[in-house]
Amino acid sequence: MNKKRAQQNSDRQARLAAIQAQQRASERKRSALIFGGIGAVILAIIIAVTLVIVNQVQANNAAKEAAAKPIEGVATFEDLGREHTDEEVTYEQSPPVGGDHSPIWLNCGVYTETVPDTNAVHSLEHGAVWISYQPDLAQAEIDALTDLVGSRSYVVLSPHADQESPIAATAWGLQLEVDSADDPRLAAFMEKYIQGEQTPEPGASCSGGITP
The missing domain is CATH 1.20.5 (Single alpha-helices involved in coiled-coils or other helix-helix interfaces)
Structure with missing residues (x-):
């Protein structure tokens, strides 16, 4: 058992x-x-x-x-005024590429509304690149431009009511007009002209100004 x-x-x-x-x-x-x-x-x-x-x-x-290399399609403008003024300025180009401007520069960054030309021109004098677009540009294109600009310093992105091309890239005395945000010349323009040799006041700030 x-x-x-x-x-x-x-x-x-x-x-x-x-x-x-x-x-x-x-x-x-x-x-x-x-x-x-x-x-x-x-x-x-x-x-x-x-x-x-x-x-x-x-x-x-x-x-x-x-x-x-030289960027195809970039127009050059010379003999631009650089005086500070509180008066309205009539510019020959739209967006303006330089000229007399406000004594206060525009803070660089991304804007969803138009910005004052005279302040933006002062930022160009400091070496900024201004990427502008027609206000009725497709949102997908605006989003692509925002991604392209990213968090880069010395760049202004904004709509501009009076420009003829869908998108324009502007530096002091220089301007490139393109039809689409995926145009590779936009990135090349920023690379070449942010604080580029054309800058009248290299090293000057693109912050501490005004944000409309």
């Missing part, structure tokens, strides 16, 4: 051990799946971030290469 009971206990222990072993194996498999899934997600994120960085570096390099 004792021998039979001992055999039964042994069988129960064997079954219990088998069940516990199966549970441990299932837990290991479940953990492997969880950590494998997490690892796959992390790897996908790393790949995505790497691709974004690589694409941005390639875009920056392309802009620098383009900026090193």
Whole structure:
């Protein structure tokens, strides 16, 4: 009788051990799946971030290469006044490319409303590039321009009511007119002319002025 009971206990222990072993194996498999899934997600994120960085570096390099050459379509304007005035100024170009202007410059940044020409011209004198667009430009194009400008210093982005082209890039004495936000010359223009050689007052601030 004792021998039979001992055999039964042994069988129960064997079954219990088998069940516990199966549970441990299932837990290991479940953990492997969880950590494998997490690892796959992390790897996908790393790949995505790497691709974004690589694409941005390639875009920056392309802009620098383009900026090193003459940019097709850029118009040049000379003999521009630089006097400070509190009076209204009538400019020959729209948007203006330089000339007499307000003693207070426009803070660089992204604007969704039109900005005063005389303040924006003062920012051009400090080496800013002004990207302007027609107020009825498609929102997708405006969004693309906003992405293009990003958080770059010495850039003004705003609508301009009186320009003929959909989009214009302006620096002191220089202007490029384009039809689309994806025109690669826009990035090249910024690369070449932000604080470029054309700047009458290089190093002057593009903050601490006015924000309309």
